[in-house]
Amino acid sequence: MTDTMTTAATSGGRGARERILKATVELFARDGIHATGIARLVDVAHVSTRTLYQHFPSKEALVGAYLERLESEPGGPAQIETVLLCEDLAPRDRLLALFAAPPVDRASGQVVRGCPFHNTVVEAAGRMPDAATFVERHKRELVATLIATAEAAGAADPEELGGQLAILFEGARALATSLNDPQPFEDARGLATTLIDSAIGRPL
Incomplete structure (x- = not known):
């Protein structure tokens, strides 16, 4: 697999939204919303910034999804x-x-x-x-x-x-x-x- 293909597989594709949500629950709950920058989120979620914004067009949309996940996350915060x-x-x-x-x-x-x-x-x-x-x-x-x-x-x-x-x-x-x-x-x-x-x- 080429480097380009590897990047595509890890930064987008199936499962990207789930990885973003898991990273959000981990980082927002532990470090806080303001202290967690987009660069840190995409790094932990293994997605590109473009992919993140495709799923969550704003920080508020991401916070809303984070709150919904908090209510359903087994073993979560x-x-x-x-x-x-x-x-x-x-x-x-x-x-x-x-x-x-x-x-x-x-x-x-x-x-x-x-x-x-x-x-x-x-x-x-x-x-x-x-x-x-x-x-x-x-x-x-x-x-x-x-x-x-x-x-x-x-x-x-x-x-x-x-x-x-x-x-x-x-x-x-x-x-x-x-x-x-x-x-x-x-x-x-x-x-x-x-x-x-x-x-x-x-x-x-």
């Missing part, structure tokens, strides 16, 4: 929220599992990035209205899932408990990111246990 859908766990256990501290490899210089949806809205700073609408819808669905899980757990007031846990969860994520330390998740889990057990009438 947003996986922690899917524990609420694990039917092999009791509802109370699902609620508590949401507060598991994320693993952080300090030796490799890994940092706590927090919620990729929240981070996207912060970085967009009003310049990407479609992204903001997407994240708002996602967060409302998260709260609704928390309320439904709280009801399944037997909470006397599932809407109140679901709302409280949403605030606690989002707060833990934000503080862990600011401190670059997963400890806020451990602290939040203790508070969540108290809230949940009080709401379902379990002895404290």
